[in-house]
Amino acid sequence: MQKQIVIVGLNHRTAPIDVRESVAFENSYVAEALTRLHGYPSILEGVILSTCNRVEVIGAAAEESSALSEIASFLAAQKAQRHAAALDEHIYTYRGADAVRHLFRVAASLDSMVVGEPQILGQLKQYYDAAQRAGTVGAVLHRLFHRSFSVAKRVRSETGIGSGAVSVSSVAVDLAKRIFDRFDDKTVMLIGAGKMGDLMARHLQSVGIQTLMVTNRTFERALTVAEKIQGNPIRFEDFVRYLAMCDLVIGCAGVPEVLIDAATVEKVLRERKHKTMLFLDIGDRRNFDPLINDLDNVYLYNIDDLKSVADENLQERASEAEKAEEIVREEAQSFVRWLASLEQVPTITALRQRFEEIRQREIEKSLGGNLKDLSAEQRVAVQEMTTAMVNKMLHGPISQLRKNSVNEDEDGTLYVAALRKLFNLEKP
Amino acid sequence: MTLPMDALLIELTAAVYLIAAGSLFLYLFRGNVASRLPAALLLAGFAVHSVALSRLFVSQGFAAVALMGDALLFNSWLMVGIYLLIHLKYRLTVLGGIIAPLAFLMTFAAVAVNHGATEVPPGFQTFWLPLHVTLAFLGNAVFALAFGVSLIYLLQERHLKHKKLTLVMKRFPPLESLDRLNYKLLMWGFPLMTLGILTGSLWAGIHWGDYWSWDPRQISSAIVWLLYGTLLHGRITAGLRGKKAALLTMVGFCVVLGYFLWGDAIFPSRHGGRFE
Numbered sequence: 001m002q003k004q005i006v007i008v009g010l011n012h013r014t015a016p017i018d019v020r021e022s023v024a025f026e027n028s029y030v031a032e033a034l035t036r037l038h039g040y041p042s043i044l045e046g047v048i049l050s051t052c053n054r055v056e057v058i059g060a061a062a063e064e065s066s067a068l069s070e071i072a073s074f075l076a077a078q079k080a081q082r083h084a085a086a087l088d089e090h091i092y093t094y095r096g097a098d099a100v101r102h103l104f105r106v107a108a109s110l111d112s113m114v115v116g117e118p119q120i121l122g123q124l125k126q127y128y129d130a131a132q133r134a135g136t137v138g139a140v141l142h143r144l145f146h147r148s149f150s151v152a153k154r155v156r157s158e159t160g161i162g163s164g165a166v167s168v169s170s171v172a173v174d175l176a177k178r179i180f181d182r183f184d185d186k187t188v189m190l191i192g193a194g195k196m197g198d199l200m201a202r203h204l205q206s207v208g209i210q211t212l213m214v215t216n217r218t219f220e221r222a223l224t225v226a227e228k229i230q231g232n233p234i235r236f237e238d239f240v241r242y243l244a245m246c247d248l249v250i251g252c253a254g255v256p257e258v259l260i261d262a263a264t265v266e267k268v269l270r271e272r273k274h275k276t277m278l279f280l281d282i283g284d285r286r287n288f289d290p291l292i293n294d295l296d297n298v299y300l301y302n303i304d305d306l307k308s309v310a311d312e313n314l315q316e317r318a319s320e321a322e323k324a325e326e327i328v329r330e331e332a333q334s335f336v337r338w339l340a341s342l343e344q345v346p347t348i349t350a351l352r353q354r355f356e357e358i359r360q361r362e363i364e365k366s367l368g369g370n371l372k373d374l375s376a377e378q379r380v381a382v383q384e385m386t387t388a389m390v391n392k393m394l395h396g397p398i399s400q401l402r403k404n405s406v407n408e409d410e411d412g413t414l415y416v417a418a419l420r421k422l423f424n425l426e427k428p
Numbered sequence: 429m430t431l432p433m434d435a436l437l438i439e440l441t442a443a444v445y446l447i448a449a450g451s452l453f454l455y456l457f458r459g460n461v462a463s464r465l466p467a468a469l470l471l472a473g474f475a476v477h478s479v480a481l482s483r484l485f486v487s488q489g490f491a492a493v494a495l496m497g498d499a500l501l502f503n504s505w506l507m508v509g510i511y512l513l514i515h516l517k518y519r520l521t522v523l524g525g526i527i528a529p530l531a532f533l534m535t536f537a538a539v540a541v542n543h544g545a546t547e548v549p550p551g552f553q554t555f556w557l558p559l560h561v562t563l564a565f566l567g568n569a570v571f572a573l574a575f576g577v578s579l580i581y582l583l584q585e586r587h588l589k590h591k592k593l594t595l596v597m598k599r600f601p602p603l604e605s606l607d608r609l610n611y612k613l614l615m616w617g618f619p620l621m622t623l624g625i626l627t628g629s630l631w632a633g634i635h636w637g638d639y640w641s642w643d644p645r646q647i648s649s650a651i652v653w654l655l656y657g658t659l660l661h662g663r664i665t666a667g668l669r670g671k672k673a674a675l676l677t678m679v680g681f682c683v684v685l686g687y688f689l690w691g692d693a694i695f696p697s698r699h700g701g702r703f704e
Contacts, residue, residue: 163595175593178584181605273667276603293589297670305591316595 003140004064007094008071009056012113015090023078025050034134040070045138047131051123053113060140064095101332107148108155116161116317121152139414151331160320164313169203171306183208189246190214193221196282197252201229215239244271250280251287262291342416344401350425355390437480438539444473445532452525456596466524467515474508481505490558497538504534506569522600526576556631564624570617575681578674581606585671618656625649648687655680
């Protein structure tokens, strides 16, 4: 008996968000769902993965096609609790080598909406742990998931898939990190109350910015935003006076008007002894004079600059993804080879061979050494005795393996896996 | 330097520094694989370098640093040593990539340019000469590092101004750290250089009879001293920092290095390496 790996699921490409949501598993409910999944006759091992971009059931089964239809009806039952529309058109299925490759691609973030985003690996680990706690993981999925974690690590370290910021805010943070080496002593001024500015301010807070000033033409608006992001509201008429204190200035006023020109910045710079400043003009309309970028120790990036860096990084990721696919292919192949080796018969042969080798070696050593004076008959007797010993020792394990294979007991693979490891039969 | 064994050791040192310089490319483009390689190679080179230098001092005495080739050997040893110390604190692998080729050139040249006198005349072997040489060379070494830091600063600055946020440049330290380190190096280098000039002048007074003889070396040192002095003053009082400070630091070091390597050939001087 050899277990087959099957995957049934839907993701951001095959299903719209409302369909994905309708089958998503809430955290509190996963353990119960796992038990229910395990109850299906063909499913010997199972893990559920449920994130905002995908819902997948990964199973190890004795028989592929019945397992696939069982998982499909398991998912449909999940959906039935809320809606009744057909799931079939959104669902994909993978089996055998394809299933292995799919899981490795998911873990390595090759199947993600933003290729290379790192969260998926953590989510995968979390759902694997849940399945382990629920007792629905056996030797095969155990090995499969651990393999997928290390494939993800390998992809991350051998390719540039995870490097390079791909959103405007993260590009801005990356940029700030190339200019400043610490943020706890820096001050940010946010001009205008556009949504993007708000988001950027939060992003900067997450890297350690502690002092934020907020200004807006309507002071009430500045007050609201300031309260939301724990900043200090500044009256619009006064903001220029505070600029000298600011290391980062974010413009997001949404009006086509130059709020800060180069001459002002020159004055501000003298006042702050030319300490470096970063201006981010991220509203729909330009608020900062482009000439600001020509001043020494000042950097001005507008929304298009940030976007084009993000796009470049995205392209870079796509080309790195090709290298990653190669790694995944290679790893999937080696996993499939391991899975095939779990068959009982070859394991029994290998085990016998291993013991026989040891016996032969030791006999040769003894008969050539301490026992070299033995007569021919005595030599035969020693041979017979050692052979009998090996056979007696192997009798228990081998008959147990045979029994498992007949009963299709799910522990069978576990024993085979353990034996291969204990007696170093992994690489024939 | 006359023993073949010593020449071999120095050539080995130069070779290791060259490999270290090459490993920087590996670091920049395959950082995960070779992140510690450049610094490790520099450390290995430094170890061989130390052996070569101590053999030299044992056989010829410390005053041998007044000879051109040995001077290069000693100066580059100080530079790599200080770099390794800085690296311990700041993890500036990229700087190692500038120091390594420089160290290679200096050690390589040490074998090649050992012309002129091969022994220090007995009259020169006083307490003042080694002191002067050590202080001046420490200053040189610190400014060599400041040169490297400035070069990295300018590269990073240029990329940021042109809005190129490449992954390779991510391995370069942030501008703020580079500028701060540059300032610290200037704070160390300037007093060392000042003391180097003072002790040199004292020595000249004792041996040549005049403290200041408008020797080309003295003039060039004075120019560099004024330049670094202005830079330090500007940094402290006027907020002279960033790109301009980096450029000035580089200019200063180029004068030092240029004079060190070719000055004697263009403007004959009775200083350094030749004792005609």
